[in-house]
Amino acid sequence: MWKWLILVFFQLSVFDCAVKNNNNRLVANRNLGDNGSTCKAKYWTLVKYFDGFPKNTDMTIREENLPPLKNGEFLAKAVFLSVDPYQRVVGSFPDQVKLGEPFLGQQIAQIVETKNPKYPVGKYIRAAFGWRSLTISNGKLSDQDLAVLPDYGNLPVSLGLGVLGMTGMTAYFGLLEICKPKTGETIVVSGAAGAVGNLVGQIAKIKGLTVIGIAGSDEKGKWLKEELGFDHFINYKKDNIDEKLKKVAPQGVDCYFDNVGGEISSSVLYQMNDFGRVTVCGSISAYNSPVKPKVTIVQPAILFKQLKVEGFDNTRWANRFPEAVKQYLQWIREGKIKYQETVTVGFENTFKAFMGMLKGENRGKAVVKV
């Protein structure tokens, strides 16, 4: 019962700072508060560092009053929040995020009030403002942490968190620069129905590879094969991965784009060909384990097949992001890349969306529509 009351409370109180469309200009109406000048922001914060799978009690929503803008500042209203696997990792480490402070993450926001000509009202930005509803910024952030979105035409701005954002950059550079796939080769993608995985498989198809996706439900498999053009699908919850992989990749595996780690990855590594390349993009199987899990040793596979296994952070190629965005836009126009989002509605459901994503409930990029 109290849960519903809290939910109702949230829904009534999320937008304290109303935004009006006034002659085609969005303006924040700061006159709703009792004192006529406050504007309340909500943010999600950690109450307790994650230990094991995140629990409802690990996070809560807090509020803060926002002061009037100073010169050089702008006020941005979150439109979409990003929920991503890496947030599970940083949520365990005091050196990454502090209890009580806004939880970190990327968002697409719209500028609703400004005293900074570089950030005019109405523009959409991608910003590392965390899971916050409203944010004041002086704009002094790196390009990775704050960027005005280019005009996406008739594409949704949420793609700035997905295929045209960090997710897309991760798939593009992690595949092309680390796996270095060649036409005719075979690639396995784990977490294939996830935000990054589905894009990796689609790019690999464009590049002429045989693409094998691993995911956790036949429904996802159907989507990967029938809609995205993957060649084969392995359901890690039902199939014997070793056997199924031998069957669908009798020629062996040349590239492995790994989002999950764990036993799935050990299985794949032992079926790779000489000089195979492995992109370690995620290790979600280990994120929710209170201690590092023990899995089948991988070094013998790396040794005997002369594999190259590499982890990365997409910011390594930050200066080439525009190239990737341009390429994605072309592929989307040509129908070669299909973007997919799982949208959860409501700021108050952000943590729920996050936990659902960790459980693999999403298909494609998981975002929250504020």
Place this chain on the structure above:
Amino acid sequence: MWKWLILVFFQLSVFDCAVKNNNNRLVANRNLGDNGSTCKAKYWTLVKYFDGFPKNTDMTIREENLPPLKNGEFLAKAVFLSVDPYQRVVGSFPDQVKLGEPFLGQQIAQIVETKNPKYPVGKYIRAAFGWRSLTISNGKLSDQDLAVLPDYGNLPVSLGLGVLGMTGMTAYFGLLEICKPKTGETIVVSGAAGAVGNLVGQIAKIKGLTVIGIAGSDEKGKWLKEELGFDHFINYKKDNIDEKLKKVAPQGVDCYFDNVGGEISSSVLYQMNDFGRVTVCGSISAYNSPVKPKVTIVQPAILFKQLKVEGFDNTRWANRFPEAVKQYLQWIREGKIKYQETVTVGFENTFKAFMGMLKGENRGKAVVKV
């Protein structure tokens, strides 16, 4: 009792084909056999594929009569046999070596009879003839499998199996081409007192790195530090690796030259710096396990530190072997590289030497003097 009888039998019968020095030319005396023309070769062969740690009953010595040489052939008498960790691996796989056939491996042999001008009597060769006492060859083998040794001057020919052979090539290229060490960086070497490990550490010192060796006895540690110039030593049988490594490498680890795999490697990987490089040269901790062991997952370390982990086979750089041999000879002359061998005497003790090496009883390169 029967073991001793076998041993006596072996010792009496190992050299059926006597070799005489006749006016400074070595010649095989084929007149010892009953029929006046046979010459008996001994070879070690698998009776049973290795499963778990090799057992005395897994291998045996067999004999065969060697026919007279045909034109183009030569007869080579083994002088040193190589015992190496990789032989444990191939000894488990029917596609690598057949039961009953000579067990594979490298040897230094001297040519004792010839009908091939390219291989004159008296010359030393390095050859992939396996654990055999005498071998007839037509010389039609790749450079890796058969090469006349250059003149080593006053250095022992056994170095053709060690620092000037595959062992040295593995250390040289595995370190320089995969770890790509830079002056001032910190490297950890596991299996540091082994054939490859001790050379890696010495080269790393020449290149100006801080060198930390991991091995299994304080005696080895003393040797590594006091004679070879390693900066620090961790005894994996006594020390808590995580803690000791934090203490001796508070600056983190940039390169890891891995000969062992297993928990030692998991520990090291989690203490590496961003963009660290890992050479996977061996995985001896897993070789004797009947099933692949489970160890602490490494993918999160690879991911979060953007590590590059690569396995290799030194033949990748075969065209550059002369460069490495030349460099080693210079370093040895300058006293910058000290070579160390653990020599077991007697063809019949080859398997024992092999098992001892697998247990880490050797210091430096393990060879058998026939």
